[in-house]
Amino acid sequence: MLDANLKTQLKAYLEKVTQPFEIAASLDDGAKSQEMLALLQDIVSLSDKITLKTDGNDSRTPSFSLNRTNGNIGLRFAGIPMGHEFTSLVLALLQVGGHPSKLATEVIEQIKGIEGEFSFETYFSLSCHNCPDVVQALNLMAVLNPNIKHVAIDGALFQDEVNQRQIMAVPSIYLNGEPFGNGRMDVEEILAKLDTNSGARDAEKLNARPAFDVLVVGGGPAGAAAAIYAARKGIRTGVAAERFGGQVLDTMAIENFISVKETEGPKLARSLEEHVRQYEVDIINLQRASKLIPAATEDGLHTVQFDNGGELQAKTVILATGARWREMNVPGEQEYRGRGVAYCPHCDGPLFKGKRVAVIGGGNSGVEAAIDLAGIVAHVTLLEFGEQLRADAVLQNKLRSLPNVTIITMAQTTEVLGDGQKVSGLVYKDRHHDEVHTVELEGIFVQIGLLPNSDWLKGSVELSRVGEIIVDAKGQTSIPGVFGAGDVTTVPYKQIVIAVGEGAKASLSAFDYLIRQG
Structure with a gap:
């Protein structure tokens, strides 16, 4: 699973582990389970303080938990944490293994002092560069406080959950089964939402x-x-x-x-x-x-x-x-923000695999987004307000070579449509003839400056x-x-x-x- 170079680097990190712990995997006969098993076997081969069990019975398969021997840590990965999340995995291994966090002492004490039961679920995508901050923050909180549990879930691997909860943006965070937050959050931001008195204390400090x-x-x-x-x-x-x-x-x-x-x-x-x-x-x-x-x-x-x-x-x-990010300021945009209306194609693109999406904006960022998305989704419609695209020629040529992309210029988006739960389409006006058109789709990526x-x-x-x-x-x-x-x-x-x-x-x-x- 891991190449020789990555194994060498990981082995050096795992030498910092001071407390024995075990990895408990819940697997089935699928290809992803075999891929996860290979990854976990590579990990345990690099440290004599880590053991592996493969008889887990978690409802999410494949997944694995990390826990100290005779410990009480609620930390689980549902999915294979590679890509941007590999760093999250390494940090979790070190922290469960006793390596101290670099967080300020007062923040660590604040985490340890939280009372109540908190069960967090974070949906991520492997291409999301905002997700690791959330995953790493909640993993650390789960290591420091036994009242806090966290499961990091690869949305692309658990599509049924994503569809059931109508998740169309990552990271999406749930607390005790209810929506808690969307987008990048670090430890201090999460603590501020959990600790309602933190604002007043911060004001006094200022x-x-x-x-x-x-x-x-x-x-x-x-x-x-x-x-x-x-x-x-x-x-x-x-x-x-x-x-x-x-x-x-x-x-x-x-x-x-x-x-x-x-x-x-x-x-x-x-x-x-x-x-x-x-x-x-x-x-x-x-x-x-x-x-x-x-x-x-x-x-x-x-x-x-x-x-x-x-x-x-x-x-x-x-x-x-x-x-x-500049918004379109049209009816439906705010209502469906995070439910089909998105601003980061790298983060949220994988959630629209096989679906139809639009990109609003024909500058470099819009055309780059359309090119990226075309490799994931079923079809991309790019809408540009002006008479021609404004992106660099090399990007335009690449875009026009893609078979699943439609380019519409002189198009003014006037409304985002939805069924009350998620985006179902958009309305645009043809600025040449003032004709109104509707495009049926599941996602809209806004890239207009x-x-x-x-x-x-x-x-x-x-x-x-x-x-x-x-x-x-x-x-x-x-x-x-x-x-x-x-x-x-x-x-x-x-x-x-x-x-x-x-x-x-x-x-x-x-x-x-x-x-x-x-």
């Missing part, structure tokens, strides 16, 4: 922090670069982010970040955070900014308020809140017609001492490498502002 010299709002590439450049100046630096990594976390292949030939968004996001943490930067995650109150005087303090009621103050502020995350800044800094923060050549906004960087600003070309440079520039400008203020 209010207790002394003022920063530089406060960066946003944790994407621009925010990370700004924090590093500020911290290297030896000034008090803080980063408040809704989620560290920002839009990069939702990006799959990255091949144009200079000096890095190829990487993936989540991997780059982890590298950014690790780099920031090398410096004395106060990182405050899971904080959504709600209002900016400019300083009353040039030598006063700016205030940033947050959704939980807390606030932070700083001599200078760098706004780097990035952008989000980005919107700046600047709604919370309306009435404080000057914004452009499309909501971008207006900045000058130094990143200065309309408010002295407040700077902007990255995709949320008017700087053209929304690219990671540009955001990093703009974050560094805004930070240097903020430092220059501070020293000139004396």
